[in-house]
Amino acid sequence: MLSYQESILTWYDKNKRDLPWRNTAFPYFIWISEVILQQTRVEQGLPFYHRFVQRFPNVQSLAAADENEVLAVWKGLGYYSRARKLHHAAKLIVENGSSFPNSFKTLLELPGIGPYTAGAIASIAYNEAVPALDGNAFRIMTRVFNISEPVSSSKAQKIIDSLAKEWISKSRPGDFNQALMDLGSSICVPRQPICPSCPLNEGCEAFSLGNFHDRPVKTPKKPQKNRFLLFEVHLSKKKMALTKVSEGNIWKNLYLFPFREFTNEEDWLSEVKSLKKEGGEILERGVHILSHQKLHFFTLVSTSTPSDSSRMKWVSEEELQGVATPAIVAKILQQCKNQSSPYGLMLSLHHD
Numbered sequence: 001m002l003s004y005q006e007s008i009l010t011w012y013d014k015n016k017r018d019l020p021w022r023n024t025a026f027p028y029f030i031w032i033s034e035v036i037l038q039q040t041r042v043e044q045g046l047p048f049y050h051r052f053v054q055r056f057p058n059v060q061s062l063a064a065a066d067e068n069e070v071l072a073v074w075k076g077l078g079y080y081s082r083a084r085k086l087h088h089a090a091k092l093i094v095e096n097g098s099s100f101p102n103s104f105k106t107l108l109e110l111p112g113i114g115p116y117t118a119g120a121i122a123s124i125a126y127n128e129a130v131p132a133l134d135g136n137a138f139r140i141m142t143r144v145f146n147i148s149e150p151v152s153s154s155k156a157q158k159i160i161d162s163l164a165k166e167w168i169s170k171s172r173p174g175d176f177n178q179a180l181m182d183l184g185s186s187i188c189v190p191r192q193p194i195c196p197s198c199p200l201n202e203g204c205e206a207f208s209l210g211n212f213h214d215r216p217v218k219t220p221k222k223p224q225k226n227r228f229l230l231f232e233v234h235l236s237k238k239k240m241a242l243t244k245v246s247e248g249n250i251w252k253n254l255y256l257f258p259f260r261e262f263t264n265e266e267d268w269l270s271e272v273k274s275l276k277k278e279g280g281e282i283l284e285r286g287v288h289i290l291s292h293q294k295l296h297f298f299t300l301v302s303t304s305t306p307s308d309s310s311r312m313k314w315v316s317e318e319e320l321q322g323v324a325t326p327a328i329v330a331k332i333l334q335q336c337k338n339q340s341s342p343y344g345l346m347l348s349l350h351h352d
Contacts, residue, residue, distance in 0.1 A: 136184020
């Protein structure tokens with residue numbers, strides 16, 4: 001019977017996905033791909049990867065860019081802290097002589113690079129025999145070895161890390177890590193694993209016991225935090241006013257419609273009611289879901305000039321494409337277009 005390593009690599013050689021960062025050992029490209037795919041599926045991430053490396057083809061060009069430009073190119077991927085850390089790390093690399101870190105240990109010293117990303121770069125670019133344990137690898141290993149501890153617990157992490165170091169192919173570590181990624185995304189999937197097609201089914205304890213749906217064991221998710229926001233869309237001469245979000249916010253350094261946040265739903269609804277009485281054009285209530293937050297929002301549409309207009313960035317809808325904005329901006333604009341306004345405000349953005 002083939003060993004785990006042989007079974008996985010044989011399967012990978014026949015079934016591996018043709019991805020652009022797999023046709024190179026250039027660590028910069030591998031780094032960018034891994035960061036993009038941290039919170040994004042491959043199919044969604046591919047166009048963003050091409051766009052990013054076309055604009056920033058090496059670490060020097062990324063380091064030399066302005067943060068606003070980096071965030072604008074990242075636009076649409078979300079989790080903008082990833083882009084900020086990429087940019088910061090690129091600057092540190094260039095400041096230290098432009099030599100890309102070439103080991104798992106030195107990669108870990110960069111901001112935004114944890115054990116998984118360091119393991120992926122080190123194994124793929126430098127053939128260092130270190131595991132790259134992402135959600136796919138954790139799922140496969142908890143099933144193969146029937147690990148009953150919650151996967152996020154320190155005990156389970158130690159068990160998996162120890163097994164992975166023994167399990168990894170010493171001759172083809174990069175291919176082995178990528179094989180686990182592909183196997184977890186195509187065969188050993190969360191809800192309906194295709195066990196008959198899995199190269200590890202003969203040695204998989206969870207498959208033998210029939211409890212693969214219970215692996216990995218997960219701890220309950222924390223409830224989402226509810227936030228209550230009131231956005232203001234100010235329009236003038238076919239342009240809209242945006243403000244740059246300051247420190248201490250999930251949208252740090254991104255451009256967004258001016259907004260106020262309320263500590264509770266009652267105060268929020270009371271303010272909206274007052275604005276409606278005063279004749280304000282309030283759009284229907286909206287909801288925007290983030291990983292750990294649920295944003296409830298109303299939008300006030302106005303032709304009035306905001307009090308701090310000089311600090312605003314005024315852009316047309318066409319110019320908005322090159323501005324770093326979170327996804328909620330596009331949602332609010334779509335809501336404006338879908339709902340009629342007595343002022344005909346949104347039409348002025350599209351027609352002379």
